[in-house]
């Protein structure tokens with residue numbers, strides 16, 4: 001521990017968001033809890049943020065001890081949920097403490113999720129249960145370890161109180177870091193109130209904080225829209241590379257920074273199935289695995305609507321410019337997806353047939369319900385001239401065998417050596433993902449007071465590229481009886 005760093009109770013907070021007009025947020029203090037106890041603490045992230053754990057970490061991250069210099073507030077936002085516009089959502093149980101400048105000079109929000117009611121709680125209790133808190137901790141850390149943009153988990157603290165969901169369950173608070181918590185829904189909140197100045201102020205804020213280069217573009221707000229669209233398209237492509245399904249990718253869960261946020265009913269594919277839906281509330285498949293690029297494009301179109309008046313005074317010009325961005329999104333999504341698929345397949349060069357090669361592999365996988373993660377990992381072995389066996393044995397089917405022959409042929413025209421290619425493939429294809437059944441098992445144990453499975457899983461997902469004797473148990477797909485078929489909007 002570095003004693004020169006400030007402990008959690010005295011952090012050098014800054015408050016650029018709180019400097020925005022009062023209609024953007026509401027001041028609110030966390031509601032203290034009975035018996036705070038640290039469940040997990042992310043020392044690596046703390047070091048990045050310039051914090052040491054300190055003796056008071058449980059009190060601080062439960063909200064019992066508001067750090068000196070914090071200015072706790074709930075952010076206002078709206079959002080389209082399942083396609084329906086809700087003009088006021090807001091942080092119903094999350095409280096922003098302030099911003100910290102990390103050791104790379106980046107401004108990061110620090111927020112407590114589950115810290116008590118706010119003006120936006122509606123009928124909610126402002127609290128979070130231990131299961132969803134630890135789920136977010138695990139999955140956000142897995143995403144980060146795999147190199148995906150995401151909010152981060154700093155601490156999980158048990159409250160010593162129960163929250164009531166289907167029945168009483170132990171409560172917890174998650175301390176989370178984010179590049180910012182501004183969402184598409186934040187601009188929608190202002191636009192819905194016809195607060196044109198507010199939209200402009202917030203758009204300027206986002207440009208300054210996340211896209212400073214847009215300020216110098218001929219049309220800064222169009223440049224902002226395009227930058228967000230590109231980042232979101234790239235993000236969703238990365239989700240697809242690792243088999244992730246967000247489950248509630250609504251406009252209020254679409255960050256303007258391009259980070260993944262709000263790990264509710266999210267899940268990872270076991271066998272490859274493009275139509276896969278896990279969320280119990282997603283009956284129409286709106287948030288299915290393969291629909292995610294179309295869905296995020298829809299979300300960005302809602303964002304575009306909030307910016308039209310700023311893009312050009314002439315409504316028709318603004319609409320044409322914004323539409324061009326939305327129309328370009330499928331091509332950006334495709335390109336990001338194909339880039340990542342080339343890496344997954346061990347290709348360092350680009351050829352015309354690569355798209356079909358990747359697509360046909362997926363189709364061959366779908367036909368035999370092959371495990372999405374293990375097939376790519378096995379291909380890394382095969383690329384080195386070894387026939388993968390055991391857990392990594394490749395599926396055998398006429399379509400799969402034919403595909404392998406095509407792939408081998410394609411690799412022959414790619415410049416790298418087999419060893420270099422295989423090593424690169426092992427860094428593009430995770431061996432360890434937070435498998436749904438493992439996450440489920442860890443959360444059930446944690447609810448009953450046993451953190452050992454959570455800690456073991458957390459250690460494993462922090463080394464996603466490792467196929468070692470220690471990681472093997474976490475690589476195994478679920479037995480039929482272990483399969484998680486549905487996830488619930490965890491609160």
Ligand code: AMP
Pocket residue numbers: 089090091092093094120121122123124125126127128248253262264489491
């Ligand atoms: P989420 O599904 O976590 O993205 O949340 C959607 C909206 O519901 C946000 O406005 C949340 O703040 C609010 N919300 C979710 N759970 C609770 C809760 N237990 N108490 C108050 N508000 C909540």
Ligand code: MG
Pocket residue numbers: 252253262
């Ligand atoms: Mg949300």
